[in-house]
Amino acid sequence: MAHTGSVLYTAVFFWWRVIDPTGGWYPLWHWTPAKWVYLLIAAPPSYVLGAILWGSSSVWYPFYTEQPRLWGLSPLQDQRYAGMLMWLHGWMYLMASMLVFFLWYDPEKEEKL
Template sequence: IGWHDPNMYNAALRYEWVHNLEHLTFFVASMVFWWYATGAGPYIHEQKSLLGRIAFLIGAVPPNMVVGVVLAFLPEVAYTYYLSVPRLWGIDALTDQRIGGIIMWIPGSMMFLIAALVLIARMLGGESKKPRLSEKDNWGNEKIVAAPGIKRPS
C-alpha cells in the first residue's frame, strides 16, 4: 500500500534506485503472498490449513479495495506526474486515475476472492482429507522439495 502514496510514487519516478526497489518489493511481496495463499511455495514451515489460507485471502481484499476506492473517487489527480505526460485516447489524467482505481478495486479484489473460492471448493470437496504422498515419493518428501540451501530441522 505504501507505494500508492503520492510521495513514494513520485520518488520512484525521480530516482531510478527507488523505482527498482519499488518493483523488487512488488515482486517479493507478491511471491511470498501467493506462495502462502496457494501452498505452492517452498516448504520452509508447516503448510497452513485451507481455512487459514481462505481467511488470509479474504483479509487481503479490504486494503486492496480501500486504495482502489480512494483512487476512483478522489476529486483531484493523486499523482501529479501524470498531468504532464501525453494522454492516450484523449482520456484526461483524472479519468485515467478513476479507471485505474476501479480496476484495482473490482477485478483486483476479485482475484483474491476467486482464489478463496477455489480453496473453499477444495475444502468442501474433501481435498484436505486426502492422504499426503508417501515419504519415498520425492513430492511427498518436504526435505527434497524445500528451497535450495534452506536447512530444515530434523
C-alpha cells in the same frame, strides 16, 4: 527495472504463502482456513485505495498530469479507471479463489491430518 523487480518479488512472496508449493515449513499453513484468513486480511487495503481513487474528484499523483495523454484520457479519468480496476480486480481474484476453495476443500480430509 528495479520497480518492476520489487513488484514481482512482493507478489511472489505474498502468493507463496497461499499456494505453498514446497509443502510448508510452518504447521499452521497446512490448515487451509489459515490461508483464507491471510487473504482476507491482506486484501482490504487495496480495495479501499481503489475505491478512494475511483471516487476522487482530484488527481492524487500530480506527476501524471504532466505526462502525455496516450489514449485521450484526462489524468482524473485515468486515475478513476485505475481505481476501478484495482477495486474490481481485487474482488474478482478473491471470488475466484473462494470458488476454488469451496469446490475442492474437503473438511473430512483436513480432520484426518
